[in-house]
Ligand code: ADP
Ligand code: GN1
Protein backbone atom coordinates (compact mmCIF):
# COMPACT_ATOMS: atom_id res chain seq x y z
CA UNK A 1 0.00 0.00 0.00
CA UNK A 2 1.03 3.57 -0.73
CA UNK A 3 3.06 4.91 2.25
CA UNK A 4 1.08 8.14 2.29
CA UNK A 5 -2.24 6.27 2.53
CA UNK A 6 -0.79 4.00 5.20
CA UNK A 7 0.25 6.99 7.31
CA UNK A 8 -3.20 8.54 7.03
CA UNK A 9 -4.95 5.27 7.89
CA UNK A 10 -2.78 4.93 10.99
CA UNK A 11 -4.31 8.13 12.37
CA UNK A 12 -7.90 6.77 12.33
CA UNK A 13 -9.63 4.59 14.92
CA UNK A 14 -9.75 1.40 12.86
CA UNK A 15 -9.70 -2.27 13.88
CA UNK A 16 -6.28 -3.92 14.12
CA UNK A 17 -5.26 -6.06 11.19
CA UNK A 18 -3.76 -6.16 7.75
CA UNK A 19 -5.16 -3.47 5.48
CA UNK A 20 -5.78 -3.12 1.78
CA UNK A 21 -6.89 0.11 0.02
CA UNK A 22 -8.16 0.12 -3.56
CA UNK A 23 -9.70 2.86 -5.74
CA UNK A 24 -13.50 2.64 -5.65
CA UNK A 25 -16.66 3.97 -7.32
CA UNK A 26 -17.42 6.35 -10.19
CA UNK A 27 -17.60 9.72 -8.42
CA UNK A 28 -16.34 12.74 -10.37
CA UNK A 29 -15.12 14.77 -7.39
CA UNK A 30 -13.48 13.07 -4.42
CA UNK A 31 -10.73 10.42 -4.43
CA UNK A 32 -12.48 7.35 -3.07
CA UNK A 33 -10.79 4.18 -1.78
CA UNK A 34 -12.29 1.03 -0.37
CA UNK A 35 -10.28 -0.03 2.67
CA UNK A 36 -10.51 -3.63 3.86
CA UNK A 37 -9.18 -4.53 7.30
CA UNK A 38 -8.57 -8.24 7.82
CA UNK A 39 -9.13 -8.97 11.50
CA UNK A 40 -9.06 -12.22 13.43
CA UNK A 41 -12.85 -12.47 13.09
CA UNK A 42 -13.00 -11.83 9.35
CA UNK A 43 -12.87 -8.53 7.52
CA UNK A 44 -14.44 -5.10 7.76
CA UNK A 45 -14.67 -2.54 4.95
CA UNK A 46 -14.53 1.25 4.97
CA UNK A 47 -14.79 4.07 2.45
CA UNK A 48 -11.82 6.41 2.61
CA UNK A 49 -11.99 9.74 0.77
CA UNK A 50 -9.83 12.73 0.07
CA UNK A 51 -12.22 15.67 -0.06
CA UNK A 52 -11.45 17.60 -3.23
CA UNK A 53 -10.18 20.97 -2.06
CA UNK A 54 -10.43 22.59 -5.48
CA UNK A 55 -14.17 21.92 -5.38
CA UNK A 56 -14.58 22.43 -1.62
CA UNK A 57 -12.32 25.28 -0.52
CA UNK A 58 -13.34 24.81 3.15
CA UNK A 59 -13.27 21.02 3.62
CA UNK A 60 -13.60 21.20 7.41
CA UNK A 61 -16.93 22.97 6.91
CA UNK A 62 -17.99 20.05 4.72
CA UNK A 63 -17.27 17.69 7.63
CA UNK A 64 -19.12 19.95 10.08
CA UNK A 65 -22.21 19.86 7.86
CA UNK A 66 -22.05 16.09 7.55
CA UNK A 67 -21.66 15.69 11.32
CA UNK A 68 -24.81 17.71 11.89
CA UNK A 69 -26.90 16.20 9.13
CA UNK A 70 -26.01 12.60 9.96
CA UNK A 71 -26.57 13.19 13.71
CA UNK A 72 -30.03 14.55 12.91
CA UNK A 73 -30.82 11.65 10.59
CA UNK A 74 -29.59 9.13 13.17
CA UNK A 75 -32.15 10.56 15.60
CA UNK A 76 -34.96 10.03 13.11
CA UNK A 77 -33.76 6.56 12.09
CA UNK A 78 -33.59 5.51 15.76
CA UNK A 79 -37.13 6.77 16.40
CA UNK A 80 -38.32 4.59 13.53
CA UNK A 81 -36.43 1.56 14.79
CA UNK A 82 -34.07 1.61 11.78
CA UNK A 83 -30.40 0.66 11.47
CA UNK A 84 -28.30 3.80 12.01
CA UNK A 85 -25.17 2.28 10.48
CA UNK A 86 -26.96 1.37 7.26
CA UNK A 87 -29.48 4.12 6.69
CA UNK A 88 -27.11 7.05 6.94
CA UNK A 89 -23.37 7.63 6.66
CA UNK A 90 -21.20 7.11 9.75
CA UNK A 91 -17.91 8.99 10.00
CA UNK A 92 -15.09 7.03 11.62
CA UNK A 93 -13.21 9.23 14.13
CA UNK A 94 -9.50 9.82 14.06
CA UNK A 95 -7.38 9.10 17.13
CA UNK A 96 -7.44 12.81 18.04
CA UNK A 97 -11.25 12.70 18.23
CA UNK A 98 -11.86 14.67 15.05
CA UNK A 99 -13.83 13.13 12.20
CA UNK A 100 -11.06 13.74 9.67
CA UNK A 101 -7.30 13.78 9.23
CA UNK A 102 -5.26 16.50 7.56
CA UNK A 103 -2.41 14.87 5.67
CA UNK A 104 1.11 16.33 5.47
CA UNK A 105 0.25 17.99 2.15
CA UNK A 106 -2.69 19.77 3.79
CA UNK A 107 -5.41 17.63 2.17
CA UNK A 108 -8.38 16.46 4.21
CA UNK A 109 -9.21 12.76 4.44
CA UNK A 110 -12.24 11.11 6.02
CA UNK A 111 -13.45 7.56 6.51
CA UNK A 112 -17.01 6.20 6.50
CA UNK A 113 -18.31 2.80 7.48
CA UNK A 114 -18.92 0.83 4.28
CA UNK A 115 -22.64 0.21 3.86
CA UNK A 116 -22.59 -3.52 3.09
CA UNK A 117 -25.13 -5.43 1.03
CA UNK A 118 -25.79 -2.46 -1.25
CA UNK A 119 -24.78 -1.28 -4.69
CA UNK A 120 -24.85 2.03 -6.49
CA UNK A 121 -25.78 2.24 -10.16
CA UNK A 122 -25.07 4.91 -12.76
CA UNK A 123 -28.20 4.13 -14.81
CA UNK A 124 -31.22 2.22 -13.48
CA UNK A 125 -31.91 -1.23 -14.95
CA UNK A 126 -35.66 -1.00 -14.49
CA UNK A 127 -38.44 1.47 -13.77
CA UNK A 128 -39.05 -0.31 -10.47
CA UNK A 129 -35.47 0.35 -9.38
CA UNK A 130 -35.67 4.01 -10.36
CA UNK A 131 -38.96 4.39 -8.50
CA UNK A 132 -37.26 3.01 -5.39
CA UNK A 133 -34.46 5.55 -5.84
CA UNK A 134 -37.12 8.25 -6.09
CA UNK A 135 -38.53 7.03 -2.82
CA UNK A 136 -35.12 7.20 -1.17
CA UNK A 137 -34.41 10.77 -2.26
CA UNK A 138 -38.00 11.80 -1.47
CA UNK A 139 -37.67 10.29 1.99
CA UNK A 140 -34.36 12.09 2.50
CA UNK A 141 -36.11 15.36 1.62
CA UNK A 142 -38.94 14.58 4.02
CA UNK A 143 -36.59 13.54 6.84
CA UNK A 144 -34.70 16.82 6.62
CA UNK A 145 -37.96 18.80 6.66
CA UNK A 146 -37.41 19.77 10.30
CA UNK A 147 -33.67 20.43 10.08
CA UNK A 148 -32.62 24.01 10.76
CA UNK A 149 -30.92 25.29 7.60
CA UNK A 150 -29.13 28.04 9.54
CA UNK A 151 -26.82 25.36 10.99
CA UNK A 152 -25.27 24.61 7.60
CA UNK A 153 -22.29 26.16 5.87
CA UNK A 154 -22.66 26.91 2.18
CA UNK A 155 -19.97 24.44 1.07
CA UNK A 156 -20.04 25.59 -2.57
CA UNK A 157 -21.24 29.13 -3.07
CA UNK A 158 -24.02 29.49 -5.68
CA UNK A 159 -23.93 25.75 -6.34
CA UNK A 160 -27.29 25.68 -8.14
CA UNK A 161 -27.54 29.37 -8.93
CA UNK A 162 -28.15 28.73 -12.63
CA UNK A 163 -27.82 32.37 -13.77
CA UNK A 164 -24.48 32.54 -11.92
CA UNK A 165 -23.46 29.27 -13.62
CA UNK A 166 -24.31 30.86 -16.94
CA UNK A 167 -22.13 33.84 -16.06
CA UNK A 168 -19.25 31.57 -15.10
CA UNK A 169 -19.56 29.86 -18.47
CA UNK A 170 -19.35 33.27 -20.14
CA UNK A 171 -16.25 34.05 -18.04
CA UNK A 172 -14.71 30.75 -19.16
CA UNK A 173 -15.49 31.70 -22.76
CA UNK A 174 -13.81 35.09 -22.32
CA UNK A 175 -10.68 33.48 -20.83
CA UNK A 176 -10.57 30.53 -23.25
CA UNK A 177 -7.89 29.11 -20.99
CA UNK A 178 -7.48 25.76 -22.73
CA UNK A 179 -7.78 27.25 -26.22
CA UNK A 180 -10.82 25.10 -27.02
CA UNK A 181 -13.36 27.80 -27.78
CA UNK A 182 -13.49 27.39 -31.55
CA UNK A 183 -14.64 23.79 -31.26
CA UNK A 184 -17.62 24.47 -28.96
CA UNK A 185 -19.54 27.12 -30.88
CA UNK A 186 -22.63 24.98 -31.38
CA UNK A 187 -22.86 24.07 -27.69
CA UNK A 188 -22.31 27.66 -26.69
CA UNK A 189 -25.08 28.87 -28.99
CA UNK A 190 -27.39 26.34 -27.32
CA UNK A 191 -26.60 27.79 -23.89
CA UNK A 192 -27.02 31.36 -25.05
CA UNK A 193 -30.41 30.54 -26.53
CA UNK A 194 -31.43 29.28 -23.09
CA UNK A 195 -30.23 32.15 -20.95
CA UNK A 196 -33.75 33.37 -20.12
CA UNK A 197 -34.68 29.93 -18.75
CA UNK A 198 -31.87 30.02 -16.20
CA UNK A 199 -33.79 32.52 -14.04
CA UNK A 200 -37.12 30.71 -13.72
CA UNK A 201 -36.55 28.81 -10.46
CA UNK A 202 -34.84 31.64 -8.60
CA UNK A 203 -37.56 34.06 -9.74
CA UNK A 204 -40.20 31.75 -8.26
CA UNK A 205 -38.24 31.74 -5.00
CA UNK A 206 -37.85 35.52 -5.03
CA UNK A 207 -41.57 35.96 -5.66
CA UNK A 208 -42.37 33.77 -2.66
CA UNK A 209 -44.07 31.07 -4.76
CA UNK A 210 -41.76 28.32 -3.52
CA UNK A 211 -39.79 27.91 -0.28
CA UNK A 212 -36.11 27.38 0.39
CA UNK A 213 -35.62 23.95 1.98
CA UNK A 214 -32.68 21.83 3.07
CA UNK A 215 -31.81 19.78 0.00
CA UNK A 216 -29.15 17.28 -1.03
CA UNK A 217 -28.24 19.10 -4.25
CA UNK A 218 -26.32 16.20 -5.84
CA UNK A 219 -28.97 13.53 -6.27
CA UNK A 220 -27.20 11.72 -9.08
CA UNK A 221 -28.45 8.17 -9.11
CA UNK A 222 -25.14 6.71 -7.92
CA UNK A 223 -25.44 8.83 -4.77
CA UNK A 224 -28.00 6.47 -3.27
CA UNK A 225 -27.05 2.97 -2.14
CA UNK A 226 -29.63 0.34 -3.09
CA UNK A 227 -30.16 -2.95 -1.32
CA UNK A 228 -28.43 -5.68 -3.32
CA UNK A 229 -31.45 -8.00 -2.98
CA UNK A 230 -34.59 -5.86 -2.93
CA UNK A 231 -33.33 -2.79 -4.80
CA UNK A 232 -34.74 -0.58 -2.07
CA UNK A 233 -32.92 2.67 -1.38
CA UNK A 234 -31.00 2.08 1.84
CA UNK A 235 -28.75 5.11 2.26
CA UNK A 236 -28.42 8.49 0.58
CA UNK A 237 -24.69 9.27 0.36
CA UNK A 238 -22.40 12.03 -0.92
CA UNK A 239 -23.66 14.58 1.62
CA UNK A 240 -21.00 17.20 0.77
CA UNK A 241 -23.49 19.58 -0.81
CA UNK A 242 -26.41 19.30 1.63
CA UNK A 243 -27.39 22.96 1.87
CA UNK A 244 -30.41 25.19 1.56
CA UNK A 245 -31.93 24.67 -1.89
CA UNK A 246 -35.06 24.00 -3.90
CA UNK A 247 -36.86 20.70 -4.13
CA UNK A 248 -36.71 21.10 -7.92
CA UNK A 249 -32.92 20.69 -7.68
CA UNK A 250 -33.12 17.27 -6.06
CA UNK A 251 -35.90 15.99 -8.28
CA UNK A 252 -34.19 17.48 -11.32
CA UNK A 253 -30.71 16.09 -10.83
CA UNK A 254 -32.03 12.56 -10.41
CA UNK A 255 -34.00 12.84 -13.64
CA UNK A 256 -30.95 14.26 -15.40
CA UNK A 257 -28.82 11.31 -14.36
CA UNK A 258 -31.26 8.41 -14.17
CA UNK A 259 -33.99 9.03 -16.75
CA UNK A 260 -31.56 9.21 -19.64
CA UNK A 261 -31.42 6.24 -22.01
CA UNK A 262 -27.62 6.47 -22.16
CA UNK A 263 -24.59 7.15 -20.01
CA UNK A 264 -23.73 10.70 -19.03
CA UNK A 265 -20.67 10.55 -21.31
CA UNK A 266 -22.18 8.65 -24.26
CA UNK A 267 -20.57 9.82 -27.51
CA UNK A 268 -23.32 8.57 -29.81
CA UNK A 269 -25.99 11.18 -29.22
CA UNK A 270 -28.55 9.13 -31.14
CA UNK A 271 -28.66 6.92 -28.07
CA UNK A 272 -29.38 9.79 -25.68
CA UNK A 273 -33.04 10.38 -24.94
CA UNK A 274 -35.20 11.18 -21.97
CA UNK A 275 -37.18 8.10 -20.99
CA UNK A 276 -40.73 9.16 -20.13
CA UNK A 277 -41.51 5.90 -18.29
CA UNK A 278 -38.38 6.42 -16.18
CA UNK A 279 -39.37 10.03 -15.52
CA UNK A 280 -42.79 8.84 -14.38
CA UNK A 281 -41.36 6.06 -12.21
CA UNK A 282 -39.03 8.43 -10.37
CA UNK A 283 -41.76 11.05 -9.94
CA UNK A 284 -44.06 8.40 -8.46
CA UNK A 285 -41.48 7.32 -5.90
CA UNK A 286 -40.29 10.82 -5.04
CA UNK A 287 -43.76 12.28 -4.62
CA UNK A 288 -45.01 9.29 -2.62
CA UNK A 289 -42.46 10.23 0.05
CA UNK A 290 -42.05 14.00 -0.30
CA UNK A 291 -45.21 15.09 -2.12
CA UNK A 292 -47.39 15.81 0.90
CA UNK A 293 -45.04 18.56 2.10
CA UNK A 294 -44.77 20.35 -1.26
CA UNK A 295 -46.95 23.22 -2.43
CA UNK A 296 -48.69 23.14 -5.82
CA UNK A 297 -46.15 25.46 -7.45
CA UNK A 298 -43.23 23.32 -6.25
CA UNK A 299 -44.81 20.29 -7.90
CA UNK A 300 -45.55 22.22 -11.06
CA UNK A 301 -41.90 23.29 -11.25
CA UNK A 302 -40.49 19.75 -11.03
CA UNK A 303 -40.14 19.33 -14.81
CA UNK A 304 -38.44 22.74 -14.89
CA UNK A 305 -36.10 21.45 -12.18
CA UNK A 306 -35.18 18.53 -14.44
CA UNK A 307 -34.56 20.83 -17.37
CA UNK A 308 -32.58 23.35 -15.33
CA UNK A 309 -30.37 20.80 -13.57
CA UNK A 310 -29.59 19.24 -16.94
CA UNK A 311 -28.88 22.56 -18.66
CA UNK A 312 -26.84 23.75 -15.68
CA UNK A 313 -24.82 20.54 -15.52
CA UNK A 314 -24.17 20.81 -19.26
CA UNK A 315 -22.98 24.40 -18.80
CA UNK A 316 -20.72 23.29 -15.94
CA UNK A 317 -19.18 20.49 -18.04
CA UNK A 318 -18.71 22.92 -20.93
CA UNK A 319 -17.12 25.58 -18.71
CA UNK A 320 -14.76 22.98 -17.25
CA UNK A 321 -13.84 21.82 -20.75
CA UNK A 322 -12.97 25.43 -21.62
CA UNK A 323 -11.04 25.86 -18.36
CA UNK A 324 -8.93 22.76 -19.02
CA UNK A 325 -10.73 20.08 -16.96
CA UNK A 326 -9.96 21.30 -13.47
CA UNK A 327 -13.20 20.44 -11.68
CA UNK A 328 -14.64 17.13 -12.90
CA UNK A 329 -12.39 14.08 -13.10
CA UNK A 330 -11.83 13.16 -16.76
CA UNK A 331 -10.70 9.85 -18.23
CA UNK A 332 -10.28 10.72 -21.90
CA UNK A 333 -9.82 13.59 -24.32
CA UNK A 334 -12.86 15.88 -24.60
CA UNK A 335 -14.58 13.95 -21.82
CA UNK A 336 -16.27 17.04 -20.38
CA UNK A 337 -17.36 18.13 -23.85
CA UNK A 338 -18.93 14.71 -24.45
CA UNK A 339 -20.71 15.04 -21.12
CA UNK A 340 -21.95 18.55 -21.96
CA UNK A 341 -23.34 17.31 -25.27
CA UNK A 342 -25.43 14.54 -23.67
CA UNK A 343 -26.89 17.09 -21.28
CA UNK A 344 -27.91 19.49 -24.05
CA UNK A 345 -29.40 16.58 -26.00
CA UNK A 346 -31.49 15.69 -22.96
CA UNK A 347 -32.64 19.29 -22.55
CA UNK A 348 -33.80 19.27 -26.16
CA UNK A 349 -35.75 16.05 -25.54
CA UNK A 350 -37.36 17.47 -22.45
CA UNK A 351 -38.50 20.48 -24.44
CA UNK A 352 -39.94 18.26 -27.16
CA UNK A 353 -41.91 16.31 -24.56
CA UNK A 354 -42.76 19.19 -22.26
CA UNK A 355 -46.53 18.73 -22.21
CA UNK A 356 -46.11 15.04 -21.44
CA UNK A 357 -43.76 15.79 -18.53
CA UNK A 358 -46.21 18.31 -17.09
CA UNK A 359 -49.04 15.81 -17.63
CA UNK A 360 -47.21 13.10 -15.71
CA UNK A 361 -46.65 15.38 -12.71
CA UNK A 362 -50.30 16.48 -12.82
CA UNK A 363 -51.51 12.90 -12.96
CA UNK A 364 -49.39 11.83 -10.00
CA UNK A 365 -50.10 14.82 -7.80
P1 ADP B 1 -17.98 11.73 -5.21
O1 ADP B 1 -18.29 13.03 -4.52
O2 ADP B 1 -16.66 11.72 -5.85
O3 ADP B 1 -19.10 11.35 -6.12
P2 ADP B 1 -19.06 9.75 -3.33
O4 ADP B 1 -19.12 10.15 -1.90
O5 ADP B 1 -20.33 9.81 -4.09
O6 ADP B 1 -17.91 10.64 -4.05
O7 ADP B 1 -18.46 8.29 -3.41
C1 ADP B 1 -18.15 7.66 -4.64
C2 ADP B 1 -18.79 6.28 -4.70
O8 ADP B 1 -18.30 5.47 -3.62
C3 ADP B 1 -20.29 6.26 -4.56
O9 ADP B 1 -20.96 6.50 -5.78
C4 ADP B 1 -20.54 4.85 -4.01
O10 ADP B 1 -20.51 3.92 -5.07
C5 ADP B 1 -19.32 4.61 -3.14
N1 ADP B 1 -19.57 4.89 -1.70
C6 ADP B 1 -19.44 6.09 -1.09
N2 ADP B 1 -19.71 6.00 0.23
C7 ADP B 1 -20.01 4.70 0.47
C8 ADP B 1 -20.35 3.96 1.67
N3 ADP B 1 -20.40 4.54 2.88
N4 ADP B 1 -20.59 2.62 1.53
C9 ADP B 1 -20.50 2.01 0.33
N5 ADP B 1 -20.19 2.66 -0.83
C10 ADP B 1 -19.94 3.99 -0.76
C1 GN1 C 1 -20.58 15.58 -9.46
O1 GN1 C 1 -19.76 14.10 -6.82
P1 GN1 C 1 -20.57 13.42 -7.89
O2 GN1 C 1 -19.73 12.69 -8.89
O3 GN1 C 1 -21.63 12.59 -7.27
C2 GN1 C 1 -21.01 16.98 -9.07
C3 GN1 C 1 -22.49 17.17 -9.39
C4 GN1 C 1 -22.75 16.90 -10.87
C5 GN1 C 1 -22.24 15.50 -11.20
C6 GN1 C 1 -22.35 15.23 -12.68
C7 GN1 C 1 -19.92 18.48 -5.79
O4 GN1 C 1 -21.29 14.64 -8.68
O5 GN1 C 1 -22.89 18.49 -9.08
O6 GN1 C 1 -24.11 17.00 -11.15
O7 GN1 C 1 -20.85 15.35 -10.83
N1 GN1 C 1 -20.75 17.22 -7.66
C8 GN1 C 1 -20.18 18.37 -7.24
O8 GN1 C 1 -22.12 13.89 -12.92
O9 GN1 C 1 -19.90 19.29 -8.01
Ligand code: MG
Nearest residue numbers: 027222223238
Ligand atom coordinates in the same frame (compact mmCIF):
# COMPACT_ATOMS: atom_id res chain seq x y z
MG1 MG D 1 -21.04 10.93 -5.71
